Amino acid sequence: xxxxxxxxxxxxxxxxxxxxxxxxxxxxxxxxxxxxxxxxxxxxxxxxxxxxxxxxxxxxxxxxxxxxxxxxxxxxxxxxxxxxxxxxxxxxxxxxxxxxxxxxxx
Numbered sequence: 813x814x815x816x817x818x819x820x821x822x823x824x825x826x827x828x829x830x831x832x833x834x835x836x837x838x839x840x841x842x843x844x845x846x847x848x849x850x851x852x853x854x855x856x857x858x859x860x861x862x863x864x865x866x867x868x869x870x871x872x873x874x875x876x877x878x879x880x881x882x883x884x885x886x887x888x889x890x891x892x893x894x895x896x897x898x899x900x901x902x903x904x905x906x907x908x909x910x911x912x913x914x915x916x917x918x
Contacts, residue, residue, distance in 0.1 A: 877892075
């Protein structure tokens with residue numbers, strides 16, 4: 813089943829949304845809430861998942877799909893999409909952007 817995030821519709825806490833991209837990912841409720849809270853467009857997340865500038869190993873079998881993104885006004889942030897890929901389909905655990913590019917860039 814393919815569905816997209818609808819910020820006007822709340823899912824029960826134990827449900828997950830899935831969206832179709834080159835590789836199918838599921839997005840956790842926490843990640844969905846962080847997208848909304850941090851005002852990160854889903855299209856940017858899909859872009860990073862489809863074509864990340866880097867994939868960095870993180871702890872607990874997680875990977876950070878990350879790309880440097882211009883969020884306007886020449887402000888470049890690192891968009892990090894944290895994925896648990898030890899399950900099928902892989903799950904987007906959380907999403908955040910940071911201006912501390914040097915801290916995470918390999």
